[in-house]
Amino acid sequence: MTGFGIDLGTANTVVCHRRRGVVLDEPSVMVVRTSEARARRVRPLLVGREARDLVGRCPVGLTAVRPLHDGVIVDLEAARGFVVGMLGKVATPAWQRWRPRAVIGVPAGATALERRALLEVADEAGIRRPELIPEPIAGAVGCGLKPLQPRAHMVMDVGGGTSEITAFCYGGVLSHRSSPIAGDELTLALYRYLRSEHQLLVGELTVEALKCRTYVDEGPSSVVQGVDLGTGRPRLMTLETDEVLEALRPTVDTIIGALAGALDDLPPQAADDILTDGVTVFGGSTLLCGFAKLVEAAFAFPVRMAERPLTCVAEGAALCLSEPDVVRAYEGTFIDAV
Ligand SMILES: Nc1ncnc2c1ncn2[C@@H]1O[C@H](COP(=O)(O)OP(=O)(O)OP(=O)(O)O)[C@@H](O)[C@H]1O
Numbered sequence: 001m002t003g004f005g006i007d008l009g010t011a012n013t014v015v016c017h018r019r020r021g022v023v024l025d026e027p028s029v030m031v032v033r034t035s036e037a038r039a040r041r042v043r044p045l046l047v048g049r050e051a052r053d054l055v056g057r058c059p060v061g062l063t064a065v066r067p068l069h070d071g072v073i074v075d076l077e078a079a080r081g082f083v084v085g086m087l088g089k090v091a092t093p094a095w096q097r098w099r100p101r102a103v104i105g106v107p108a109g110a111t112a113l114e115r116r117a118l119l120e121v122a123d124e125a126g127i128r129r130p131e132l133i134p135e136p137i138a139g140a141v142g143c144g145l146k147p148l149q150p151r152a153h154m155v156m157d158v159g160g161g162t163s164e165i166t167a168f169c170y171g172g173v174l175s176h177r178s179s180p181i182a183g184d185e186l187t188l189a190l191y192r193y194l195r196s197e198h199q200l201l202v203g204e205l206t207v208e209a210l211k212c213r214t215y216v217d218e219g220p221s222s223v224v225q226g227v228d229l230g231t232g233r234p235r236l237m238t239l240e241t242d243e244v245l246e247a248l249r250p251t252v253d254t255i256i257g258a259l260a261g262a263l264d265d266l267p268p269q270a271a272d273d274i275l276t277d278g279v280t281v282f283g284g285s286t287l288l289c290g291f292a293k294l295v296e297a298a299f300a301f302p303v304r305m306a307e308r309p310l311t312c313v314a315e316g317a318a319l320c321l322s323e324p325d326v327v328r329a330y331e332g333t334f335i336d337a338v
Helices: 076-090 113-126 137-144 183-198 206-215 241-264 268-277 291-299 312-322 324-330
Strands: 002-008 011-019 019-026 031-035 062-066 101-106 130-133 154-158 165-170 173-180 221-228 234-240 279-282 303-305
Touching: 002 137, 002 312, 011 076, 011 221, 011 312, 019 076, 031 076, 076 113, 101 113, 101 137, 101 312, 113 130, 130 137, 130 312, 130 324, 137 165, 137 279, 137 312, 137 324, 154 241, 154 268, 165 241, 165 268, 173 241, 183 206, 183 241, 206 221, 206 241, 221 241, 234 241, 241 268, 241 303, 279 291, 291 303, 312 324
Parallel strands: 002 101, 101 130, 154 279, 279 303
Antiparallel strands: 002 011, 011 019, 031 062, 154 165, 165 173, 221 234
16 A cells, blocks of 8 residues: 655654655745735745745745644645645656545644645645544554554654644543644743843744754753844853753643643543553654653653654554554544544
């Protein structure tokens, strides 16, 4: 069975081919003419990596647009232009005759309207019979979990725009929490911290790189460049990694707090499974330095980091092409469908 698994994320779009593996992993950004940004047909000039290079540097007349918010389509026209442009990067001439199949990950909390918008866009982009799967389930499959087993599992997906915590067992959802506090909010918290505590105004890409750099363990401190709010001149400053993590801590605590709510909703036997097996975490924001340790410290159960936290949703969705039972079992479990 050929076809694709697609994770159309707020921050990144990942496309995984059933046999060839990940064939596209690029930022969910496009650059359009400002005059066309609200037009009936949006024709992006750049999509993905090339578009991201222009974030914060767009000349007059051009606008960088992120077509998804909190993991769902809000502007159908913008999303249409974006998906067609992105899939165009992996499309082969054979697509014209042979429309590929795809399973697409979508937040478990997406509404019926948002899901319909995604199916429409996928169809227009040349996908044959697109199917949707809740992202937590796709990620779980990508991490090797078996969502049809009669044993409870819990996963935590912390991406750019949403954090989702889902417990499931035997083809059904046991508990779920979704929150718009995720990677973008962490970046914003750091931006605000630098502005208020150090009077330093920093660009969007720079502040995100600073947030991610703490993970790479490049040393106990990082040099940041920005504009001094007092003088209006460029200024360099050195920030300790610990200080960055402290600035992020309240937002991280809010994200972790949602896990408590999902655990509270579980029946005792299912809670027992999760306390024994632990929780599997994925999504780019779980790469934040010390994230897994903080979850472990808060709940005293094992935390299993996904091997490929940024791509496991698309990989799991691709595996689901040959697991129709999983797709069928969970298609009725979107939160507004239960
Ligand atoms: N090393 C890192 N440390 C901290 N955060 C990171 C790191 N690497 C990536 N991120 C963050 O992960 C987020 C992107 O993760 P991911 O690609 O899983 O999100 P997404 O699937 O696009 O979003 P969503 O699931 O909300 O639609 C971004 O906010 C990015 O800043």
